[in-house]
Amino acid sequence: MPDALISIKPKYVDRFLNGQKVIEIRNRKVNLVNGSKLWIYATLPKASIQTIAYVKQVEIDAPKIIWEKHRKLMGISENSYLRYVNGSSKISAIIMKNIQKLNTEIKLEKIRDLVPGFQPPQFIKYMEDHDPILSALLSILSKKSI
Template identity: 35%
Template sequence: MARTEDILISVHPRHVDSMLSGRKTVELRRRPLKLSAGCRVWIYCTLPRGSVEAIGVVAEVVAAAPSVIWRDYGEQCGITKAEFDAYYEGAGTAYVVVFSLVTKLPSTFALGEIRRHLASFQPPQFFKRLLADGPELNLFNSALPLPVAA
């Protein structure tokens, strides 16, 4: 079976809540992300919660003019048009990560707990690629249920 790619992103609590409720099915970014369909996105909820709480699966990443992104994905953004316009002010290109799935982790990882295992852990400002056998991914994977044997 092919190995999936894993990244960690930081998202504000309001937007994590919108993702988990299904109101927000895309993640907006001002900078490009080179992600493949099927990439697992571990979602760190920023302070005051400060924990890895959810995981998403990328369907695709789309780059286009902000007006096109709003037209095509505005209802999936979980923000108002005014917030969208303010976020992309001055940007010629908008990037959107379209999720096929976002789900709450059965066990979350608070920042303090992560740092007990990985003292130098810092939440990413933009995103961080997780190494296949790296300590962060090994820790986060421990929150997932084991696959059922065939």
């Protein structure tokens, strides 16, 4: 199962960690299989990976249907949701499980030390077993316990 790296604003990462949010929305089709590991990169000002989660399921549907079905699990207001989906005909709802905070944050600078020029994804970065970014993340964590 491939891993993936996803960028999320820090306030929403916090909502994942405190249980207010278990669904992340994307405006495009997401190709993640159930059980995939998501490395969650908290954007600036945190600029670090501090959270991992596993994909329970990905649903692709019209924004109205996703909202009606999952609004209590998205950790976002309806106005913010509507601004984000902004006329999309189909969106992806990534339903997560086993959301965990790492014991140590993986700072952007540390990733760049091992993978020069690394830029956090704006959408999602899919990572196969030998991806240099995944190797760097695993290397950093092997030096510290999660």
